[in-house]
Amino acid sequence: MFTSGSELKGDKHYDVCVIGSGAGGAIVAHELTKAGFQVIVLEEGGHYTHKDFKMREDQAFPTLYQESGSRTTKDLGVSILQGRAVGGTTVVNWTTSFRTPDSTLDHWKKKHAVGGFSVTDLNPHWDAVEQRLSIAQIDLLETNRNNRTLYDGCKALGLEVSTLRRNVKNCLKSGYCGLGCPVDAKQSMLVTYLPDAVAAGATVVSRCRVDKLVTEAGKVVAAECSLIGDDNYSATGRNLTIRADRFVLSAGAIGSPTILMRSGLSGPLVGRRTFLHPVIGSSAHWAEPINPFYGAPQSVASHAFAHRGEGKVGLFLEAAPLQPMLAALATSNFGEAHAQMMAALPHTSAHIALAIDGFTDGETGGTVEVRESGAPILDYPLPPVIWEALKEGLRQLIKIDLAAGAKEVFSSHDPMLSFKSEKDLAQLDNAAFETGRVAVFSAHVMGGCKMGDEAASSVVRSNDLRHHTLTNLHVVDGSVFPTSLGVNPQLSIYGLSHLMSARFVGEWKHG
Amino acid sequence: MSTRRSFLKKSLFGGLALAVGGGGLALWPTRRDHAPRRPLKVFNEKEFAVFAAVAARVVTVAGADPVTIVHNIDDLFVTAVPEAKRDLKRLLGLFDNALAGLLFDGRPKPFTRLNAERQDEALRAWRDSKMIVRRAGYTTLRKLSLAAHYGQPSTWASAGYPGPPNIALPT
Numbered sequence A: 001m002f003t004s005g006s007e008l009k010g011d012k013h014y015d016v017c018v019i020g021s022g023a024g025g026a027i028v029a030h031e032l033t034k035a036g037f038q039v040i041v042l043e044e045g046g047h048y049t050h051k052d053f054k055m056r057e058d059q060a061f062p063t064l065y066q067e068s069g070s071r072t073t074k075d076l077g078v079s080i081l082q083g084r085a086v087g088g089t090t091v092v093n094w095t096t097s098f099r100t101p102d103s104t105l106d107h108w109k110k111k112h113a114v115g116g117f118s119v120t121d122l123n124p125h126w127d128a129v130e131q132r133l134s135i136a137q138i139d140l141l142e143t144n145r146n147n148r149t150l151y152d153g154c155k156a157l158g159l160e161v162s163t164l165r166r167n168v169k170n171c172l173k174s175g176y177c178g179l180g181c182p183v184d185a186k187q188s189m190l191v192t193y194l195p196d197a198v199a200a201g202a203t204v205v206s207r208c209r210v211d212k213l214v215t216e217a218g219k220v221v222a223a224e225c226s227l228i229g230d231d232n233y234s235a236t237g238r239n240l241t242i243r244a245d246r247f248v249l250s251a252g253a254i255g256s257p258t259i260l261m262r263s264g265l266s267g268p269l270v271g272r273r274t275f276l277h278p279v280i281g282s283s284a285h286w287a288e289p290i291n292p293f294y295g296a297p298q299s300v301a302s303h304a305f306a307h308r309g310e311g312k313v314g315l316f317l318e319a320a321p322l323q324p325m326l327a328a329l330a331t332s333n334f335g336e337a338h339a340q341m342m343a344a345l346p347h348t349s350a351h352i353a354l355a356i357d358g359f360t361d362g363e364t365g366g367t368v369e370v371r372e373s374g375a376p377i378l379d380y381p382l383p384p385v386i387w388e389a390l391k392e393g394l395r396q397l398i399k400i401d402l403a404a405g406a407k408e409v410f411s412s413h414d415p416m417l418s419f420k421s422e423k424d425l426a427q428l429d430n431a432a433f434e435t436g437r438v439a440v441f442s443a444h445v446m447g448g449c450k451m452g453d454e455a456a457s458s459v460v461r462s463n464d465l466r467h468h469t470l471t472n473l474h475v476v477d478g479s480v481f482p483t484s485l486g487v488n489p490q491l492s493i494y495g496l497s498h499l500m501s502a503r504f505v506g507e508w509k510h511g
Numbered sequence B: 001m002s003t004r005r006s007f008l009k010k011s012l013f014g015g016l017a018l019a020v021g022g023g024g025l026a027l028w029p030t031r032r033d034h035a036p037r038r039p040l041k042v043f044n045e046k047e048f049a050v051f052a053a054v055a056a057r058v059v060t061v062a063g064a065d066p067v068t069i070v071h072n073i074d075d076l077f078v079t080a081v082p083e084a085k086r087d088l089k090r091l092l093g094l095f096d097n098a099l100a101g102l103l104f105d106g107r108p109k110p111f112t113r114l115n116a117e118r119q120d121e122a123l124r125a126w127r128d129s130k131m132i133v134r135r136a137g138y139t140t141l142r143k144l145s146l147a148a149h150y151g152q153p154s155t156w157a158s159a160g161y162p163g164p165p166n167i168a169l170p171t
Helices: A025-034 A057-064 A102-112 A119-132 A145-156 A193-200 A252-262 A324-330 A336-343 A384-403 A422-430 A490-508 B002-010 B014-020 B045-058 B066-079 B082-095 B098-105 B116-127 B132-150 B153-159
Strands: A002-004 A013-019 A039-042 A135-137 A165-167 A203-206 A208-216 A219-228 A235-249 A279-285 A300-302 A314-319 A348-356 A367-370 A376-379 A408-410 A473-475
Touching (some): A025 A490, A145 A348, A145 A384, A208 A252, A252 A376, A279 A384, A324 B153, A384 A408, B045 B082, B045 B116, B098 B116, B132 B153
Parallel strands (some): A002 A203
Antiparallel strands (some): A208 A219, A219 A235, A279 A408, A300 A314, A314 A348
8 A cells, every 4th residue: 555654553564674665666665565575665755646746847846856856965066856756766757768788787797896787687677677667769750859959960960879768658748757747658666666566565655754774683673764744854753663574775876875874884885986977968049949848858869978988987968858947947147148048948958968977997976974964965076087078078069059050059157158150169178167167967866885796895795785784684776886877777777676676586485 | 175175064154154254344234125025934034135135136037026036945945954954044144244245255245235236246256256165155046046936837938938738637
């Protein structure tokens, strides 16, 4: 059943307690319940359904996003969009579905001692998930103008580009994936694996924040929780203790390390090596209407710059939707200059370059810290190699926009730079690429509970994601990735979760 | 980097506020041109007036109402984590601090007591500052003002946004 914490007594002992209901937790919950385990899922966010998704930013951000959409890194240099609801970030992502690149898995094996996690291991699990989530490639003719201009620009320059695979069924392409799908077309965890798990007997508890894990003799014995009130954030004062034989931590790449740290289970590696795919954007004005607020928000990508050579951070390029609030935030300047840019929104495109962080020597990523209140904060001052990549990413986006016929392209500097032809690109040589001078955001948080076969350099074992010292605690979410991915994360997490679920069932059924 | 660390250690704007101190100039009172229309939840009336003065320069599109904007932000911050509330309140105090204006920009007046042209100069000074925390402060106030304005349906026409499509929702 789906329930709020206030309806639970906490007197039941479960086989498995899953903390978090997003891409990692939902699939584990379903697969284990289906195999006969008694499973409870604890989710901090609220349980919202399509009836609540009104396609309004002012309503969706406070209810469906971490910190009402205002989460940032510690120095406010990177805005972080992360979901917070039953279904996690899958409720608000833009449906882009890539399998983990072979090169990423190879890197993890060679550089981070990740074993038992190959393409061959993962393929049957991706097949199963892709079938359940109706993941299929979108036709070029179905892309909106915002994405099509990216495609056309890449083609004009001879760059690799293709349409994306998306987890949708009967999609109307209205453009509101980021605000919760109003027609249940997006095959998020909210409408697939979670209801499947509930139908099989699982209990999914919303507005139930896990404050800490209680351990005894090398095992987790309970999760101590605070129930959250109707405002979606404040603790009601009522607590709940959930006891189980096994615990699966799937609270996401910021949430999972935070819970470990609040529980006094941090060690030197928890919360370290957190990566973001830091994003820089270009906007461009076109003679034709672009209407970046409508249509499948993300349907085209280029990985032409994913491998830029030794010592360089790779990039991939995509489009981003612009509804008024997001557009206002993405637009630099203030006053009249800002208002003029906003008035041109229907003729504006937004393209983004995502830096593939964590692969070069010396990159350590960000560090999750727990603040006095218990809330997390990610400290991630971007290193020079990332800024170099973002500068190159912006340069390529501008070239692509101009090649596709944009009248004028703008950087995300404040004040913004303007480019009407390639000769204007020389401005980038002297432009400042540093915190607070150019907008950077992220919608992909990865790492913080690194997996690996060597206990000295990882938090969990790679073959079953079991904590190295707590023998009944597993971490199953994007936090276990040793680096970023080089692609949007959801399908990597689904595959990981499905694979691990199969291993759990095999092992746990026999004691 | 050491500058960044020393400021971040105390909280984002706490270090800066301590550095400025509380001399006589810092106590020059805020001009309260913008009064709240209803009881406040997070800000006090002085903070409200400072934020509204900033919002009035950030969002100048026809129909923008700084009082409505800051009420929206006040509502939003009820559920913010305590550290974020504290940082924002400190930032507002610092932004209107005349001593900070003098030390950083040679402008010995509270932000709320400047004319519109000088207020824009002050915003640009924070935006273009060599100090990360000042740039972060500018970005915070700018973004919150814009989000609180353009989230409202009444503003969509100014951005040429027709609003969500009329689609048949599942029952």
